[in-house]
Amino acid sequence: MGIDVDRLAEAAREELTSLWHDLHEARMHAYSSGWSMKCDSLVERIRSLTLLVGPTPWEQIQIPLLEDGVYQRVHAEMGVEAQPPDMQRVNELSALINGQAEALRP
Template sequence: MTGTRGAQRRLLAELRQELVELWHDLAEAHLHSRSKPPELSRECRQLIRRIKTITSVAGAVAPGQIDMRLLLTGLYQRIHAELGVNVEVPEGLIQHARDYVAGGRLALGYSEGLLEEHRDRRIYFMRQDGLVFYRIANRGGALPGRFSCVDDARAVLEDLANE
């Protein structure tokens, strides 16, 4: 009996490791997808199907083990919601992810780019004369407003949440 439980624990550990690797593969496929939205690409759909299958057996992977981009787009949460699995991503982790992504893009010298996707909106940033500006657009790229300068993206995100 003890040997069986040990074998089950080892199998579960291997499944969970495979799940972490699948999430990593999904992040890469999502990043390089040309589909709109990216998760509709064939590769992403196949990875999502495999993630759902293993998650139903092995349980959810902790959000701290997931690529930050998948947390910011809500894909991690959405996949689990479709399975009926409740996952909570701490707000501190989300804020860290936002800061990391924005800081990384700005540190690499990008003068403009996509900061985050949130439901049906996108948040873009632009750096000019040492200031960082943000703007909100819909997924189609239409820009309802101009860039506005704020201390951080939090104000833009709060405005977006209130729409």
């Protein structure tokens, strides 16, 4: 039984998307929603997989990571060219989500 390189790459891409989500969660739980050692560890894992399979499309990244420039910074530090996020679209989505959340408040 040989290694299915395409399936392996797809699994790595899925894990990479999950790591970005985990980074978002780790930032939310860090002191003052800042940064933590866990964030550093997750970024190292993101870098390792990104260098193997390429960047995760920005559309699959949590809005705060785009708004704060974390996604952009991580790729720039690696020297990996990722498609720049459409910040107008990101801002529209953020406003939509915040509006929906506000509408649900009693």
